[in-house]
Amino acid sequence: MELTIGNIAQTLGAMAAGDLSLIMARAAEPSAAGPDDLAIALSPAYAAALPKGRARAAVVWPGADWQALGLQAAIFAPRGRLALSRLTGLLDPAPDIAPGIHPTVILDPTATIAEDVAIGPYCVIGAGVTIGGGTKIDSHVTIGIGSLIGGSGLIHAGVRIGRHVRIGDRAIIQPNAVIGADGFSFVTATPSSVERAKETMGKDAVTAPDDPTWYRIHSLGGVWIGDDVEIGSGTTVDAGTIRATRIGNGTKIDNMVMVAHNAIIGENCLLAGHSGVAGSGVLGDRVVLGGKSGVADNTTVGSDVVLTGGTLALSNVPSGRVMMGYPATKMETQVETYKALRRLPRILRDLGARQKAVPNAGESD
Numbered sequence: 001m002e003l004t005i006g007n008i009a010q011t012l013g014a015m016a017a018g019d020l021s022l023i024m025a026r027a028a029e030p031s032a033a034g035p036d037d038l039a040i041a042l043s044p045a046y047a048a049a050l051p052k053g054r055a056r057a058a059v060v061w062p063g064a065d066w067q068a069l070g071l072q073a074a075i076f077a078p079r080g081r082l083a084l085s086r087l088t089g090l091l092d093p094a095p096d097i098a099p100g101i102h103p104t105v106i107l108d109p110t111a112t113i114a115e116d117v118a119i120g121p122y123c124v125i126g127a128g129v130t131i132g133g134g135t136k137i138d139s140h141v142t143i144g145i146g147s148l149i150g151g152s153g154l155i156h157a158g159v160r161i162g163r164h165v166r167i168g169d170r171a172i173i174q175p176n177a178v179i180g181a182d183g184f185s186f187v188t189a190t191p192s193s194v195e196r197a198k199e200t201m202g203k204d205a206v207t208a209p210d211d212p213t214w215y216r217i218h219s220l221g222g223v224w225i226g227d228d229v230e231i232g233s234g235t236t237v238d239a240g241t242i243r244a245t246r247i248g249n250g251t252k253i254d255n256m257v258m259v260a261h262n263a264i265i266g267e268n269c270l271l272a273g274h275s276g277v278a279g280s281g282v283l284g285d286r287v288v289l290g291g292k293s294g295v296a297d298n299t300t301v302g303s304d305v306v307l308t309g310g311t312l313a314l315s316n317v318p319s320g321r322v323m324m325g326y327p328a329t330k331m332e333t334q335v336e337t338y339k340a341l342r343r344l345p346r347i348l349r350d351l352g353a354r355q356k357a358v359p360n361a362g363e364s365d
Helices: 005-012 044-052 080-091 193-200 331-357
Strands: 015-018 026-028 037-040 057-060 073-076 165-167 178-181 223-225 236-238 245-247 322-324
Touching: 005 015, 005 073, 005 080, 026 080, 037 080, 057 080, 165 178, 178 223, 223 236, 236 245, 322 331
Parallel strands: 026 037, 037 057, 057 073, 165 223, 178 236, 223 245
Antiparallel strands: 015 073
């Protein structure tokens, strides 16, 4: 498709004005945009930056006076970031993965590969693997025995997929993610210091057990991932112990996220970078975990919950709540607590001054 203003606006489902025949080559920030760049100016805050560039056309906010901004054409975006989503999808080139299976691929003869799958150099595809039609796999990817990869997916370079992993259709897995590694699950022959600390809430002194050896609990359950899931670079999703670790349809996971063994992540969740769900943690549908937030082991978070950045849920969270802080409390409670904490030094100073003003008991005038 020719990238004219008219065609771009149609793809974005947006209104356009001016010279709709202008051809754009790429998107750019307003101050850096050249004559063939489509400037992204989604709010009035970007207006001052437009004259610093040389853009002839821009994506602008509704009601913008595009002619006064010196533009020859404009696309109006009522919901700017949604328009940006569609625009970047339109301009993003397809990955450069040659059709077919590269001659350096190690492919087990029992694997089932659809005819229109593309597999790049130095990949290893294990026994019994199934890969659906239209999926593209970049270089240096390994897929363990018995795993199933759906159709129309994109697996970037360096991804490691373990044994007995199921991934649905249209998955996007960014470089160096690891899906299906063993969970971090160990046990001692007699109750460990951690178990005793939980039982006594830390009241008793910790002593060494007779046998301090940590015995591995093996991970047999694999990972099941739904359709339209995206997993970021360096993210790890551990295999379940007996049942699979699960990630629901439409969930998007950022870079450097930890999903531990036996966790269950619902549909259309959003997990930001450095967040984590500990073993057997459960998230309902449409849960949002802000950056560096976390859910403790065996903790359930209801649907439509938002954990703000750095929040740690140590106990179950009912559906629909916005939680903040450590430990997590309702956002309004956390904000009031924070305000009170900031006022505390002044309150203590005032209290100390009042105490000095009161004479000691027994003193006479």
